[in-house]
Amino acid sequence: MGWQWFHRLGSPRWFYEKSSAWIPWLAVLSIALLLWGSVWGLAFAPTDFKQGNSYRIIYIHVPAAFLSLAGYYVMAISGAIGLIWKMKLADMVMKSAAVIGAVLTFVSLVTGAVWGKPTWGTWWVWDARITSMLVLFFLYLGVIALQEAYQQQDTANKASAILALVGMVNIPIIYKSVDWWYTLHQPATIKFTSESTIHPSMLYPLLVMVIAFYLFYALALLLRTRSEILYRERKTRWVQELAEAGKGSH
Amino acid sequence: MSGRAAGIDDSLQAQATPVPGLWPGFWATLRRDLLLAFRHRGEMANPILFFLMVITMVPLGISPEKAVLAMLAPGMLWVVALLATLLSLDGLFRSDFEDGTLEQLLIAPQPLYFQVLAKVLVHWLTSGLPLTLMAPLLGVMLSLPEGGYGVLVLSLLLGTASLSLIGSIGAALTVALRKGGLLLSLIILPLYVPVLIFGASAVTSVVEGFPASGQLAILGAFLATSIVLAPLAAAGALRISVNG
Amino acid sequence: MANPLIQLEALSCERDERVLFSGLDLSVFAGDVIQIEGPNGSGKTTLLRVLTTTSADFSGEIRWLGQPLSKARLDYLNNLLYIGHLPGIKKGLTPGENLRWFCGLNQGHQRMSMEEALAAVGLAGYEDVPCYQLSAGQNRRVALARLYLTPARVWILDEPFTAIDKQGVANLEKLMAEHAAGGGCVLLTTHQELDLAGVRKVNLLGYRQVRS
Numbered sequence: 001m002g003w004q005w006f007h008r009l010g011s012p013r014w015f016y017e018k019s020s021a022w023i024p025w026l027a028v029l030s031i032a033l034l035l036w037g038s039v040w041g042l043a044f045a046p047t048d049f050k051q052g053n054s055y056r057i058i059y060i061h062v063p064a065a066f067l068s069l070a071g072y073y074v075m076a077i078s079g080a081i082g083l084i085w086k087m088k089l090a091d092m093v094m095k096s097a098a099v100i101g102a103v104l105t106f107v108s109l110v111t112g113a114v115w116g117k118p119t120w121g122t123w124w125v126w127d128a129r130i131t132s133m134l135v136l137f138f139l140y141l142g143v144i145a146l147q148e149a150y151q152q153q154d155t156a157n158k159a160s161a162i163l164a165l166v167g168m169v170n171i172p173i174i175y176k177s178v179d180w181w182y183t184l185h186q187p188a189t190i191k192f193t194s195e196s197t198i199h200p201s202m203l204y205p206l207l208v209m210v211i212a213f214y215l216f217y218a219l220a221l222l223l224r225t226r227s228e229i230l231y232r233e234r235k236t237r238w239v240q241e242l243a244e245a246g247k248g249s250h
Numbered sequence: 251m252s253g254r255a256a257g258i259d260d261s262l263q264a265q266a267t268p269v270p271g272l273w274p275g276f277w278a279t280l281r282r283d284l285l286l287a288f289r290h291r292g293e294m295a296n297p298i299l300f301f302l303m304v305i306t307m308v309p310l311g312i313s314p315e316k317a318v319l320a321m322l323a324p325g326m327l328w329v330v331a332l333l334a335t336l337l338s339l340d341g342l343f344r345s346d347f348e349d350g351t352l353e354q355l356l357i358a359p360q361p362l363y364f365q366v367l368a369k370v371l372v373h374w375l376t377s378g379l380p381l382t383l384m385a386p387l388l389g390v391m392l393s394l395p396e397g398g399y400g401v402l403v404l405s406l407l408l409g410t411a412s413l414s415l416i417g418s419i420g421a422a423l424t425v426a427l428r429k430g431g432l433l434l435s436l437i438i439l440p441l442y443v444p445v446l447i448f449g450a451s452a453v454t455s456v457v458e459g460f461p462a463s464g465q466l467a468i469l470g471a472f473l474a475t476s477i478v479l480a481p482l483a484a485a486g487a488l489r490i491s492v493n494g
Numbered sequence: 495m496a497n498p499l500i501q502l503e504a505l506s507c508e509r510d511e512r513v514l515f516s517g518l519d520l521s522v523f524a525g526d527v528i529q530i531e532g533p534n535g536s537g538k539t540t541l542l543r544v545l546t547t548t549s550a551d552f553s554g555e556i557r558w559l560g561q562p563l564s565k566a567r568l569d570y571l572n573n574l575l576y577i578g579h580l581p582g583i584k585k586g587l588t589p590g591e592n593l594r595w596f597c598g599l600n601q602g603h604q605r606m607s608m609e610e611a612l613a614a615v616g617l618a619g620y621e622d623v624p625c626y627q628l629s630a631g632q633n634r635r636v637a638l639a640r641l642y643l644t645p646a647r648v649w650i651l652d653e654p655f656t657a658i659d660k661q662g663v664a665n666l667e668k669l670m671a672e673h674a675a676g677g678g679c680v681l682l683t684t685h686q687e688l689d690l691a692g693v694r695k696v697n698l699l700g701y702r703q704v705r706s
Contacts, residue, residue, distance in 0.1 A: 177443060278599055359599075492548055
């Protein structure tokens with residue numbers, strides 16, 4: 001049956017064993033792209049005539065911002081899969097995605113602030129995107145806090161999955177509302193990230209960085225999920241055998 | 251079936267085919283909760299007193315100057331009304347959880363959706379509605395300009411109902427936690443952002459001489475969506491909380 | 495042989511990665527009084543919660559009149575009465591108001607009037623006294639009054655004798671016997687010996703998985 005892969009994927013052990021083959025590929029590829037993109041973006045891309053060199057932080061800020069939003073959807077959808085099909089693996093992915101997503105959102109907030117200082121002369125601007133990003137950060141923190149509040153792992157998973165789904169439904173509404181609020185209060189004199197055309201020589205390294213961040217995200221999610229698998233399955237025989245084997249080889 | 255009690259057996263069989271009714275449970279729970287709210291009517295005053303006291307802090311903390319207060323009034327009234335609603339939400343399902351009636355609610359042969367709706371309705375009648383009625387008085391204290399009062403009441407009427415509905419999800423998710431109150435605020439506040447933006451903006455608009463019908467329409471749309479979706483999410487969350 | 499009301503097939507319950515019991519097969523027939531036994535932590539309450547549908551942490555199948563519970567849920571709940579550890583009584587309401595809520599939830603079918611039911615549990619004259627003025631045992635009795643009102647065939651009672659005096663216990667046993675004889679069934683946990691003929695005992699210890 002075509003469903004077999006789905007059930008196999010649901011088995012943490014099967015996933016753990018299979019995924020160990022993916023790690024080197026993902027690691028090499030994402031680190032290579034990260035290096036290539038940052039060297040290109042930081043050293044070889046031309047200087048912006050208005051912002052000077054400070055604009056170069058977009059090579060971290062923009063990919064991090066992309067992924068913090070995409071990461072929320074990864075988290076909510078895997079939470080939904082865990083809720084509906086009772087797939088243990090999906091619960092573990094959700095928990096890992098929550099932490100990684102929160103970190104990425106924090107990174108994009110901090111890089112945004114660092115960028116704001118030389119550009120607008122202040123660390124914090126109530127810009128529409130930054131404000132939405134802050135609310136997104138709060139949404140992540142809520143999911144993590146709820147996850148941590150429950151003693152029972154199973155209840156924690158289900159409760160935080162519901163919250164993540166409610167958040168997912170709300171995110172477009174929140175983004176639209178904040179956008180609308182911003183246009184109301186700030187007539188379009190300053191725009192934090194200009195929508196205007198970006199020169200290809202600046203854009204290409206950015207694209208490389210976006211892809212690199214996606215791969216790096218996948219790698220981080222994989223590694224965290226694998227450690228979550230080991231932790232939650234620590235009482236099973238296969239993990240204990242794995243630990244024995246690990247001890248033997250050292 | 252054993253023949254020794256055929257008579258009673260028949261009477262039991264007769265009602266084995268249930269007539270699924272959606273509303274009897276709704277009315278029963280609505281009546282019970284209203285009665286309880288009436289018995290504990292002292293507690294009903296708490297969110298209103300909170301509203302009054304925090305609003306009193308505003309001139310003390312910022313400035314008693316009329317112009318400054320008038321500018322802050324729409325936003326302040328909305329933020330504090332939101333916080334007052336939030337504070338009263340923790341008790342929405344907690345007492346039912348603690349005395350076991352929540353369990354009974356979950357296994358009643360009635361859709362849980364309507365039960366949650368009844369409970370949220372009572373919550374709104376005892377917190378959102380009094381806050382709304384109280385708001386014009388506090389508007390006077392903050393020197394809210396003449397034209398803003400009607401829209402203030404209307405926006406709070408629509409908005410606080412949404413706040414109660416959205417908040418019920420958080421109350422359901424944290425009902426089994428001993429210290430759920432603060433966590434409830436953390437998980438629900440970000441979800442309140444759109445309601446706050448449009449609610450406060452409606453009042454600001456009308457004070458500045460623009461129409462507020464757009465914002466009020468959006469608040470109405472939020473309310474309609476929340477009525478449909480929020481009790482569903484809260485019902486699912488309750489099943490999880492009680493299971494755990 | 496008559497068809498069972500409830501059938502449990504290979505029921506297993508797991509709580510936080512710990513298997514409480516597994517492979518539980520049980521058929522509950524009309525007329526059965528079944529006492530679930532086992533030491534603390536053996537999963538008695540968990541089993542009852544699974545049977546009331548408040549817990550979904552199980553594997554295996556539960557059937558109601560031959561139908562899987564997922565399909566016959568509403569009909570099953572219509573025929574179910576559960577009294578748990580918590581009596582489910584609102585302290586701020588009177589016994590009458592509490593019972594009225596339960597009857598409203600269960601769509602109003604009643605076998606007798608509320609006054610009669612309260613009298614049957616020895617609370618005649620307490621209809622209008624708020625429950626916070628009643629003792630723990632009296633509050634318990636208010637919950638037990640539901641047994642006189644309900645037309646439900648399946649009674650699930652978790653420690654129903656807690657805080658109940660001797661006479662109350664005897665009345666309750668008589669009521670359960672009548673209910674069983676009338677074509678209903680009772681599943682209960684209790685640490686007390688039941689003074690009732692034909693009680694079936696199920697010990698959960700027998701279904702505990704031996705860890706290899």
